[in-house]
Amino acid sequence: MKxxxxxxxxxxxxxxxxxxxxxxxxxxxxxxxxKKAGLERFDLDAVRGWIGDGPDVLIARALAAQGLADADAELRARLRRWFDVDTLAAPLAHGVVYPGILDLVSGLHRVMPMVVVTNKPTPLARAVLDAAGVLPFVDAVFGADTAALRKPAPGMLLAAAAQLAISPERLLMVGDSAPDMQSAHAAGCRAVLVPWGYGHHALPAWLDPLRVSGPDELLQVLLATRGASEPLFNS
Structure with missing residues (x-):
């Protein structure tokens, strides 16, 4: 892997x-x-299976699961507005940062730039990253603020590479799901699939990304590529 x-x-x-x-x-x-709309609510297992394509798709899946796939745009917009308000009010009140992640990002911060590329809209993503204590370590946040940007489309990764002034092949995508890996493939980026998270079991057979056992392994491998004291990137 090194x-x-x-x-x-x-x-x-x-x-x-x-x-x-x-x-x-x-x-x-x-x-x-x-609840505000008087609609059915869902348990954590159901919602976890819908995560990965941003809040609009999440809401669409929740509506479809209760026979409302044809719900009008006004209802969808209200649900999205309420979803955003609740998220911004308490970005990480119930969830947690995965073990080892803060060590990973603080360790890499010394040797290479990092960005976040997510299907969550940028304002929500920044709020979650701030609550998680990760935001100070990243150089930029690329959120899917329009449907066209959503992974597996390569646009956000290409924009990140351009902003960092590197070629896409020198940008490593680290994610837990098929859209992450497909986006990296489409952009020409290297990719690492992590074994935690929500979607690593549903990878298409034609994708064969690198894999790590945990954040500590990823940190050790990346530090070892050039040496922990030698910067890999000069801005």
């Missing part, structure tokens, strides 16, 4: 299911919005 990552100059992390276990917070925000 040789495969030797050219890496920066890391792009997914957020939900990679840096933080935010499923309980997403469930809380979704159910708060559904």
């Amino acid at each position: 040789e495969s990552l030797r050219l890496v100059q920066a890391v792009a992390f997914d957020l939900d299911g990679t840096l933080v276990d935010s499923a309980p917070d997403i469930q809380h925000a979704l159910n708060a919005a559904l």
Whole structure:
């Protein structure tokens, strides 16, 4: 793995299911919005299975699960507005940062830039990262503020590489799901699939990313590619 990552100059992390276990917070925000609309609420296992494509798709899946797949745009907009308000009020009140993540990002901060590339809208993503204590370590946050940006589309990764002034092949995507890996493939980035999170069991057979056992292994491998004291990137 060390040789495969030797050219890496920066890391792009997914957020939900990679840096933080935010499923309980997403469930809380979704159910708060559904309750205000007088609709059915859902348990954590159901909501966890819907995470990964942003709040609009999450809401659409919750509506479809109760026979409201054809709900009008006004209802969807109200649910989204309430979802955002609840998320911003308590970004990580119920979820947790995965073990080892703060050591990972603080360790990498010394040697290479990091960004977050997420299907969560940017304002919500920044709020969660701030609550998690991760925001000070990242150089930029790329959220899917429009449907066209959502992973598996490569746009956010290409924008991150451009902002960092590196080629996409030198940007490493670290995520827990198929959209993360597909986005990296489409952008021409290297990719590492983590074994925690929500979607690592549903990877298409044609994808074969690198895999790590935990944040500590990823940190050790990336530090070893050039040496912990030698910066991998000069801004």
